[in-house]
Amino acid sequence: MKKYLLTPGPTPVPERVLLASAQPIIHHRTPECGQILSEDIEGLKYVFQTKNDLFIFAASGTGAMEACVVNLLSPQDKVLIVNTGAFGRRWVNITKLFGIEPEVIEYPWxxxxxxxxxxxxxxEIPGIKAVxxxxxxTSTGVVNDIQTIGKIVAKTEAVLVVDAVSGLGGQELNTDEWNVDVVAGGSQKGLMVPPxxxxxxxxxxxxxxxxxSKLPKFYWDFKAYKxxxxxxxQTPYTSAVSLLLGLQEALRMIKEEGLEQVLQRxxxxxxxxxxxxxxxxxxxxxxVxxxxxxxxxxxxGVDGVRLVKMMRDEYGVGIAGGQREYKGKxxxxxxxxxxxxxxxxxGLSALEIALSKLGYKIEVGKGIAAAEKEFLK
Ligand SMILES: Cc1ncc(COP(=O)(O)O)c(C=O)c1O
Incomplete structure (x- = not known):
């Protein structure tokens, strides 16, 4: 069965990127690797829309989140977490693990x-170090108004830290213009690179x-990276060289298409x-x-867990279910x-077929037709 990956990460990787990653391994302490790393960082700065320092770690997106916490904070620091779902909760869990009692604004999913x-x-709370x-x-599919939040935070002593792991390369984020001090990202989503x-x-x-900052860190230490x-x-520790090669190709593709066009797509x-x-x-x-x-x-009347499983196992179309309390919902x-x-x-076709099989009454083809009409606009 042919498989289609329509999950919010990992996402499909273009052939060009796969082939670039398949090149022979180079040593990370060579000028050749230094040139690739430099091009990757410049390309990422274009996607992030920033002139700030930017570092690449061998890790998943959560590593970037942990790196932000341990590099910015000290024990007893006051922080504010604006929590809109499972990944907002991750900020809470990471900060708490490091002994920080965060102030949390929690929104229903x-x-x-x-x-x-x-x-x-x-x-209300003076002295907050970071928001x-x-x-x-990704857990709820919302996009937060980072631009307005950025304007508010910029007027204070606090820094704004934004997890854009799933947003980068798909949703507008003008890091510098919007006063976003720290941005965390990952390779396996909008950037079209393997995890x-x-x-x-x-x-x-x-x-x-x-x-x-006084929180403990070794691998994540921004100062060592700088x-x-x-x-x-170079990176302080062994670079994920194959992924750096893939990223170089993916960033070239983004540049060729143009960031604005990528976002418009x-x-x-x-x-x-x-x-x-x-x-x-x-x-x-x-x-939103x-x-x-x-x-x-x-x-x-539809079993949501079965729907996702059916699309994947019977039709080869991988989508994501709900997380935590929204599993099946x-x-x-x-x-x-x-x-x-x-x-x-x-995606819509497999959805229509699976829903019909599960007894949900729809007119097959209606979803596809509506999507096609959008494309004809
Ligand atoms: C918004 C968001 N933040 C953080 C993460 C965590 O990334 P990773 O699974 O790569 O550690 C994800 C991954 O799904 C995400 O979508």
Whole structure:
């Protein structure tokens, strides 16, 4: 059975990227690797829309999140977490593990953060060092208003830390213009690279916290990364060289298409997916849906876990179910990274067939037709 990967990470990897990653291994302490690393960092700065320092780690996205916490903070620091889902909760879990008692603004799943709540909390609690949140919250399919939150945080001493692991390369994020001090990213989503690389960008304002941070760190130490990069064009520890080669090719592809066009493509695919599921009588889960994944409520009488399993095992179409308390209650179709119009059609088609098999009454073809009409606009 032919397989299709429509999950919000890992996402499909283009042939060009796979072939680039298959090149013979080079040593990480060579000028050749230094040149690749430098090109990767420059290319990522374009995707992040930043001139800030940017580091690449061999890790998954969660590594980038942990790196932010341990490099910015000290025990007893006050922090604010703006939690809109499973990945917001991850900020809570990481900070707590390091002995920090975070102040948390928690929203029901599916809702976005209200920037006014952030403003109020920052006024109420003086001395907050950092505000942590998500750009796209993959578990619920929302996109937060980072631009407005950025304006609010920029007026304070606090730094804004944004997890854009699923948003980068799919959802607009103008790091510098929007005053985002620290951005965490990963390779296996919008960047079209296999899992295994994590990225962090750091502003000058955030470097002041890094200078004074007392939480323990060894592998994640930003200062070591900066020193090695500036003095040797190297990472302090062995680089994931095959992934760096893949990333180089993926970033070239993004540059060739143009970031604006890449983001526009994601917007069109997202809009077609939404129109498609709505045409089937289904309801979107996100208050403000993002452009990288569409979260949909499982209709009454349908077993949501079975639906996802059926699409994967019987039709070869991998989508994601709901996480935690939303298991079986929502499903998520990604349109992220190396995706185009016909990936959306495949996803909707498999959905229509699986829903029909599960006894949900729909007119097959209606979802696809709605998506195609979007493409004809
Ligand atoms: C928004 C968000 N943050 C963090 C992560 C964690 O990334 P990883 O699974 O690569 O550690 C993910 C992955 O799904 C994500 O979507």
């Amino acid at each position: 599916g809702r976005i953060a209200n920037p006014k709540d952030v403003e109020k909390k920052l006024k 942590f949140t998500q750009s796209t919250e 295994g690389l994590a990225f962090v960008s750091i502003s000058q304002k955030a470097w002041k916290l890094v200078e004074n 020193k090695f990069l500036e003095e040797k064009k 994601h917007a069109i695919l997202a809009s077609a997916t939404r129109k498609g599921v709505e045409a089937l009588g289904l309801e979107l889960f996100a208050e 849906p993002c452009n990288v994944v569409t979260a949909v409520k499982v209709p009454e 929502i499903f998520r179709i990604a349109h992220l990274g190396y995706m185009d119009r016909f990936d959306v059609i495949i």
